Amino acid sequence: MFKFIFIVTFFSLIVAKRDIPIGGIFHDDNYESEIAFRYTVERINMHERNFELIPLVRHVSRTDSFRAERIVCELMAEGVAAIFGPSTSETSGITGSVCNVGEIPHIITHWERESLGHKHSLSDKQMTINLYPDTETLSRAYAELLIDYTWKSYTIIYEDDDGLMRLKDILQIHDPQSSPITVRQLGDGPDYRPLLKQIQSSGESHIVLDVNPDKIVSLLRQASEVKMMEEYQSYIVASLDAHTLDFEELKYMRANITALRLIDPTSFDIQNAILDWQQGEQRNQRVYRISPEQVLTETALYHDAVRLFATAVRELDSTDEIEPTRMNCKQLKPWEHGSRIVNYLKLKTESGITGKIIFSDEGKRTHFNLEVMELSKEGFKKIGTWDPVHGVNYTRSAGEAYDQIVESLQNKVFVVASRLGAPFLMWKEPQEGVLHEGNDQFEGYSLDLIDAIARILKFQYRFELVPDGKYGSYNKVTKKWDGLVKHLLDRKADLAICDLTITYERRTAVDFTMPFMTLGISILFSKPVKQPPDLFSFLSPLSLDVWVFMLAAYLGVSVMLFVLARMAPDDWEASHPCNQEADELENIWNMHNCIWLTMGSIMGQGCDILPKAISTRIVAGLWWFFALIMLASYTANLAAFLTMERMDATIDSAEDLAKQSKIKYGAVKGGSTMKFFQDSNFSIYQRMWANMESARPSVFTSSNDEGRERVAKGKRLYAYLMESTSLEYITERNCDLTQIGGLLDSKGYGIALPLNSPYRTAISGAVLKLQEEGKLSMLKEKWWKGGKCKDEGAAASDDAAELGIDNVGGVFVVLGFGCLFALIVAILEFLWNVKKVAVDEKLTPWEALKAELLFAINIWIITKPVHNRLTESESPKSTPRSQKSRSRFSEAHNSFKEKSERSMNLNTEVNEFSSRSITHLNRIGNFLTRKNAD
Numbered sequence: 001m002f003k004f005i006f007i008v009t010f011f012s013l014i015v016a017k018r019d020i021p022i023g024g025i026f027h028d029d030n031y032e033s034e035i036a037f038r039y040t041v042e043r044i045n046m047h048e049r050n051f052e053l054i055p056l057v058r059h060v061s062r063t064d065s066f067r068a069e070r071i072v073c074e075l076m077a078e079g080v081a082a083i084f085g086p087s088t089s090e091t092s093g094i095t096g097s098v099c100n101v102g103e104i105p106h107i108i109t110h111w112e113r114e115s116l117g118h119k120h121s122l123s124d125k126q127m128t129i130n131l132y133p134d135t136e137t138l139s140r141a142y143a144e145l146l147i148d149y150t151w152k153s154y155t156i157i158y159e160d161d162d163g164l165m166r167l168k169d170i171l172q173i174h175d176p177q178s179s180p181i182t183v184r185q186l187g188d189g190p191d192y193r194p195l196l197k198q199i200q201s202s203g204e205s206h207i208v209l210d211v212n213p214d215k216i217v218s219l220l221r222q223a224s225e226v227k228m229m230e231e232y233q234s235y236i237v238a239s240l241d242a243h244t245l246d247f248e249e250l251k252y253m254r255a256n257i258t259a260l261r262l263i264d265p266t267s268f269d270i271q272n273a274i275l276d277w278q279q280g281e282q283r284n285q286r287v288y289r290i291s292p293e294q295v296l297t298e299t300a301l302y303h304d305a306v307r308l309f310a311t312a313v314r315e316l317d318s319t320d321e322i323e324p325t326r327m328n329c330k331q332l333k334p335w336e337h338g339s340r341i342v343n344y345l346k347l348k349t350e351s352g353i354t355g356k357i358i359f360s361d362e363g364k365r366t367h368f369n370l371e372v373m374e375l376s377k378e379g380f381k382k383i384g385t386w387d388p389v390h391g392v393n394y395t396r397s398a399g400e401a402y403d404q405i406v407e408s409l410q411n412k413v414f415v416v417a418s419r420l421g422a423p424f425l426m427w428k429e430p431q432e433g434v435l436h437e438g439n440d441q442f443e444g445y446s447l448d449l450i451d452a453i454a455r456i457l458k459f460q461y462r463f464e465l466v467p468d469g470k471y472g473s474y475n476k477v478t479k480k481w482d483g484l485v486k487h488l489l490d491r492k493a494d495l496a497i498c499d500l501t502i503t504y505e506r507r508t509a510v511d512f513t514m515p516f517m518t519l520g521i522s523i524l525f526s527k528p529v530k531q532p533p534d535l536f537s538f539l540s541p542l543s544l545d546v547w548v549f550m551l552a553a554y555l556g557v558s559v560m561l562f563v564l565a566r567m568a569p570d571d572w573e574a575s576h577p578c579n580q581e582a583d584e585l586e587n588i589w590n591m592h593n594c595i596w597l598t599m600g601s602i603m604g605q606g607c608d609i610l611p612k613a614i615s616t617r618i619v620a621g622l623w624w625f626f627a628l629i630m631l632a633s634y635t636a637n638l639a640a641f642l643t644m645e646r647m648d649a650t651i652d653s654a655e656d657l658a659k660q661s662k663i664k665y666g667a668v669k670g671g672s673t674m675k676f677f678q679d680s681n682f683s684i685y686q687r688m689w690a691n692m693e694s695a696r697p698s699v700f701t702s703s704n705d706e707g708r709e710r711v712a713k714g715k716r717l718y719a720y721l722m723e724s725t726s727l728e729y730i731t732e733r734n735c736d737l738t739q740i741g742g743l744l745d746s747k748g749y750g751i752a753l754p755l756n757s758p759y760r761t762a763i764s765g766a767v768l769k770l771q772e773e774g775k776l777s778m779l780k781e782k783w784w785k786g787g788k789c790k791d792e793g794a795a796a797s798d799d800a801a802e803l804g805i806d807n808v809g810g811v812f813v814v815l816g817f818g819c820l821f822a823l824i825v826a827i828l829e830f831l832w833n834v835k836k837v838a839v840d841e842k843l844t845p846w847e848a849l850k851a852e853l854l855f856a857i858n859i860w861i862i863t864k865p866v867h868n869r870l871t872e873s874e875s876p877k878s879t880p881r882s883q884k885s886r887s888r889f890s891e892a893h894n895s896f897k898e899k900s901e902r903s904m905n906l907n908t909e910v911n912e913f914s915s916r917s918i919t920h921l922n923r924i925g926n927f928l929t930r931k932n933a934d
Contacts, residue, residue: 026058038057057845065091078326107305131305134365157185179242229253413462447463496753499726512750522729524708565594
């Protein structure tokens with residue numbers, strides 16, 4: 001028995017642990033940190049063989065720096081190897097200074113003001129190690145989060161000056177030329193609603209909170225009371241302990257609340273640590289219940305700080321045994337192991353329940369990982385991570401984010417702002433006995449598009465018209481927006497849709513979905529007035545000079561042919577071709593025949609007589625060559641002149657508008673088209689803008705309808721610059737208006753939403769789906785086509801070969817007047833012949849006229865007796881000859897009467913035969929009818 005006791009005592013002396021006291025200074029409200037400190041030491045001592053950490057816990061108030069100094073001296077007198085805490089700048093500062101003199105490691109776990117660059121020498125902080133994330137690095141994390149969220153403007157609510165120092169990088173990343181940021185101090189409270197109402201009236205929806213964690217929930221609750229927890233409000237809570245707060249009342253608010261945290265509640269280490277704390281309290285007859293999500297950052301940092309120090313002592317002790325030394329504050333001497341421990345900690349890389357721990361040379365924790373948290377109905381959910389190297393990285397997939405947004409959209413009622421303007425939104429035609437209310441009052445492309453999107457995303461909607469009816473332009477003097485954009489900024493609408501162009505300026509104020517329609521600026525102008533065709537347009541292929549020269553050539557060649565024919569012997573021939581020995585020769589080329597030959601040739605018809613002499617044939621051949629060329633040229637040019645419609649002078653492009661001053665041009669005042677010319681750097685567009693701006697009266701309009709009216713009534717003295725989609729709709733229904741030139745730019749219409757709207761991605765996805773299914777094209781076909789104007793291109797191709805009477809009326813006029821002239825000539829010839837007959841036949845003019853007229857109108861007689869002609873030897877006064885002639889004329893007249901009577905009798909017999917034949921046929925028909933009846 002004695003031997004056994006001896007052996008046990010011997011081995012106990014051999015393996016006896018050295019005591020290494022460590023001090024912990026806590027405030028009265030740091031109970032959880034104290035628990036973590038005590039039981040982490042206890043867990044370490046259970047596994048250490050060479051030493052045992054002895055926790056010496058002291059308490060001090062948050063602002064009692066004198067008491068803190070006395071406690072530090074007491075702990076040094078007990079030979080502590082390190083001091084942990086306290087956690088306020090007032091008490092921690094004096095603690096660090098005393099530790100620095102005695103070279104006792106000072107380990108803290110809170111934000112330290114000095115780390116922001118207070119003018120203390122680095123030697124005053126050589127012995128201080130801070131496990132709390134470095135303030136500059138943490139500030140950069142919040143700044144990068146704002147950049148990732150694309151916040152252009154925001155309001156910072158801070159509680160004290162330390163808050164502004166913590167958010168230094170957020171203030172520095174702001175672009176002075178963009179929207180200003182607002183910095184507001186929280187105030188004493190507890191009523192923060194006046195401050196929140198001021199922020200609401202400013203229209204700001206992005207807020208960064210840096211206040212005491214105890215005030216965060218109360219502040220957000222009051223924000224909900226003033227309607228600042230709506231879906232377009234976003235909050236970033238700059239506290240690493242935000243996830244531990246009770247957000248039960250705020251989980252169902254529609255505002256977005258984001259925070260960062262240092263602790264991963266799902267890690268195995270923190271669950272083990274909590275188990276140690278709970279079991280330790282249970283051994284001391286106390287109940288301690290806490291979940292991983294409720295662990296404060298400072299509490300977790302104390303756990304990691306103790307384990308990190310123990311690791312350093314263990315590894316350093318293996319080479320040089322660490323022996324604590326009792327010190328007197330009045331005669332402080334540096335502890336020999338203090339610097340070794342601190343330098344080792346600065347070089348050591350360790351992982352704890354707060355992640356990876358890496359220190360800089362100044363003892364600051366510059367490398368750490370943060371989790372990006374977003375409040376949902378289930379509480380805070382991790383959506384991403386941040387680290388100093390990679391920045392923000394989202395762990396939530398795009399599909400998960402999209403599904404979450406779509407789920408929040410369901411059964412939501414959107415207020416859709418719009419303005420009247422065909423075909424996008426119009427009043428529905430009233431129907432007798434039908435009362436239209438709500439959305440049923442309207443019709444148009446915009447209504448159908450929103451309805452199609454609502455069916456996909458399963459939300460409700462209500463259309464509202466903006467009071468001023470404007471699209472949305474920014475006034476640089478008042479620095480305010482109007483129209484649809486203002487409606488969105490005032491949170492009076494969730495969406496805005498019409499022919500609203502996506503521009504850079506508007507994009508800075510509101511968000512847009514992907515374009516649902518692409519377009520460009522074009523010119524609306526009146527169609528050229530068609531001039532009636534010239535009655536004698538068939539003369540147009542040749543100029544007046546050519547016609548005069550042709551007439552001169554025609555007469556000249558006719559005369560030359562006449563002269564040459566009289567000179568050429570071959571054109572003199574016998575009167576009868578069978579009589580080759582005639583005593584007299586005759587020349588058929590009198591002036592009439594010469595003119596007839598040249599006329600037939602130029603008309604392409606030829607002539608029945610031709611010249612025989614070489615000289616006359618040369619002239620005729622050259623004339624035929626001339627006629628061939630002129631006739632071919634005339635025919636080729638005639639088709640173009642007959643089908644071509646004469647138009648008024650017109651413009652073909654924007655360059656034509658810019659180069660002239662007669663035709664005025666304008667656009668919608670305050671619209672994107674006006675802004676395009678106002679901001680353009682292209683010289684032609686700059687000149688056009690200068691002309692529009694200086695024009696009096698003003699060329700700008702309040703709407704496209706007004707612009708259309710001005711063009712229609714402007715008598716081709718006003719052109720309207722507008723977007724091609726609206727122009728297409730107008731020209732489809734106003735046949736006297738047309739588009740001039742091509743597109744001056746390229747842009748698109750989009751659905752506008754408040755800036756950073758969470759629904760933009762979902763609605764853009766619905767628009768893309770409609771586009772892929774072809775429904776956007778179908779909607780445009782429905783609302784744009786169906787006008788009363790026929791397509792000009794198709795009409796032109798269909799009617800290209802048709803000529804109206806106006807085109808060729810001159811030819812009919814010439815033909816009519818020619819026939820009339822021929823009739824007059826025929827009458828004159830007839831009367832002249834009557835006179836000759838009356839003289840030759842010794843008849844009275846009336847008798848001769850009557851006889852010749854009866855003969856002419858009888859179309860059955862095709863022969864005519866030849867009247868005797870008087871010779872010079874015959875005397876007109878010889879009575880027998882006159883009587884004989886009169887008797888011959890009487891005989892001819894009687895013969896004519898007999899023939900006429902026989903013709904009439906023949907006609908009578910034919911008629912009688914026809915009548916008898918018809919009667920006979922009727923009898924046969926009646927007989928057959930009776931036979932069939934029997």
